[in-house]
Amino acid sequence: MNCQETKRHWDLYFDSEGDAELHFQINEHLNDCASCAEWFSKESRLESLIEDRLTTPRDDDASIEALPWNQILKAAGVMPVSKSRSWFSFGSAMLALAASLLLVLGFGWTAFNTNRTAIDSPSLSQLSGDVHRHVSSGSLRPEFESESDIEVDAYLLKRVSFPVRCPPRKDSGFHVSGAGMCDLAAQPAAYVIGSVAGEPISIFVLSEHSLTAFPQLRSELSRGQVFHCRESGQEIAMSVIDRNVVLVVGKVDRARLSHVLKSYGTYPHAS
Amino acid sequence: MAHLEPIQRQLTVYCARSLHQPNEASDVLQSAITVAFRDFDKYSEGTNFRAWLFRYVTLEILNRNRASQRLPKVLTEESQQLECRLDLASFRLETLLDDPEAVLDHCDDLVARCVWELTLQERNILLLRAIGDFKYREITEILEIPIGTVMGLLSRARSQLRDQLLQYAREHGLLSKGESA
Numbered sequence: 001m002n003c004q005e006t007k008r009h010w011d012l013y014f015d016s017e018g019d020a021e022l023h024f025q026i027n028e029h030l031n032d033c034a035s036c037a038e039w040f041s042k043e044s045r046l047e048s049l050i051e052d053r054l055t056t057p058r059d060d061d062a063s064i065e066a067l068p069w070n071q072i073l074k075a076a077g078v079m080p081v082s083k084s085r086s087w088f089s090f091g092s093a094m095l096a097l098a099a100s101l102l103l104v105l106g107f108g109w110t111a112f113n114t115n116r117t118a119i120d121s122p123s124l125s126q127l128s129g130d131v132h133r134h135v136s137s138g139s140l141r142p143e144f145e146s147e148s149d150i151e152v153d154a155y156l157l158k159r160v161s162f163p164v165r166c167p168p169r170k171d172s173g174f175h176v177s178g179a180g181m182c183d184l185a186a187q188p189a190a191y192v193i194g195s196v197a198g199e200p201i202s203i204f205v206l207s208e209h210s211l212t213a214f215p216q217l218r219s220e221l222s223r224g225q226v227f228h229c230r231e232s233g234q235e236i237a238m239s240v241i242d243r244n245v246v247l248v249v250g251k252v253d254r255a256r257l258s259h260v261l262k263s264y265g266t267y268p269h270a271s
Numbered sequence: 272m273a274h275l276e277p278i279q280r281q282l283t284v285y286c287a288r289s290l291h292q293p294n295e296a297s298d299v300l301q302s303a304i305t306v307a308f309r310d311f312d313k314y315s316e317g318t319n320f321r322a323w324l325f326r327y328v329t330l331e332i333l334n335r336n337r338a339s340q341r342l343p344k345v346l347t348e349e350s351q352q353l354e355c356r357l358d359l360a361s362f363r364l365e366t367l368l369d370d371p372e373a374v375l376d377h378c379d380d381l382v383a384r385c386v387w388e389l390t391l392q393e394r395n396i397l398l399l400r401a402i403g404d405f406k407y408r409e410i411t412e413i414l415e416i417p418i419g420t421v422m423g424l425l426s427r428a429r430s431q432l433r434d435q436l437l438q439y440a441r442e443h444g445l446l447s448k449g450e451s452a
Contacts, residue, residue: 067279
């Protein structure tokens with residue numbers, strides 16, 4: 001495949017469409033042609049930024065975030081409408097008031113005794129950020145080292161007990177260098193290490209069930225969108241993809257992290 | 272209900288980006304979901320629920336935009352001829368490709384506004400791909416058009432969107448380095 005043919009198929013490659021043979025041929029060409037590899041990387045970056053702008057509402061566009069879904073579903077007849085009886089409402093209100101009072105008293109007593117409950121709940125971003133720092137500084141070596149996507153994919157499939165997908169391809173700008181296993185708040189996690197534009201990047205993959213250990217994240221991630229945060233100078237992007245919680249950690253801009261995140265598991269496993 | 276929860280945000284953003292009046296999103300979603308659940312017996316459990324529901328929402332958006340008599344630009348015979356990306360166009364795009372944030376960060380809703388310069392089908396395909404994250408095959412089911420048309424119009428939409436961004440950048444002097452007008 002020559003440069004012109006390769007560029008003509010950029011859309012298919014970026015959208016992970018077309019057959020495996022086409023992707024293989026494009027990958028072969030990109031490995032040999034630095035000019036095309038750079039062109040693909042720039043095109044993909046621009047397109048990811050455009051998609052990001054379309055998907056993420058502006059700060060002042062509150063109407064998108066605040067759409068009354070409960071009302072919509074009730075009006076559409078999908079969600080049952082609760083019966084309104086004034087005496088029932090009054091009784092419920094009184095019961096709720098009494099329960100709230102008991103809860104406040106109980107919570108105050110617990111807080112007085114321990115003062116730690118909410119603060120000490122584990123933060124997935126903090127834990128993954130810590131592991132990333134150790135791995136990128138070289139103080140923690142990954143169990144498996146390879147620059148081949150296919151080999152890392154095979155390692156993950158063999159080692160990880162929960163369903164897991166393959167690492168991103170090179171066209172997302174992610175160059176894989178190894179993988180390993182770790183525990184994050186006693187939850188088993190796989191990590192893939194590599195780099196984007198020379199900056200170390202780690203991808204953490206947990207089973208979706210692991211979210212029970214991180215209750216503060218459940219509401220953020222249940223909406224199926226990419227959630228961004230910062231932890232000790234590291235940018236973190238996370239999302240639920242299939243049955244995995246996937247985090248991408250590194251000191252690069254959000255758009256690049258999002259792109260790596262979206263590229264996670266974008267080709268079928270070799271049979 | 273369980274099917275709906277994970278896609279609520281995608282539906283909301285898709286509606287807001289596709290409607291002439293984004294504040295009608297709530298009404299449009301309500302109408303589309305009402306009709307979809309009235310037809311729920313036509314949906315086969317285990318098949319693609321997301322694509323099935325997006326079809327209803329897309330049709331409702333079309334009706335709403337028509338009703339407000341603000342029809343989007345119609346795809347003409349001439350404009351249906353797909354254009355290749357010329358070398359010249361690539362050359363002009365170089366500065367945008369080198370530093371896209373310089374343009375995109377300048378105006379938050381620039382991309383959303385440029386999308387409205389596309390034809391109806393181009394816009395539908397681009398938004399279904401970018402916001403709905405649909406595969407080409409799924410878009411053919413939602414819009415009931417051949418896969419070749421999806422591929423061609425998506426490529427064209429992307430190309431035109433970049434031209435729009437480039438034009439905006441030129442008009443606002445955002446691409447001064449090495450960029451001829």
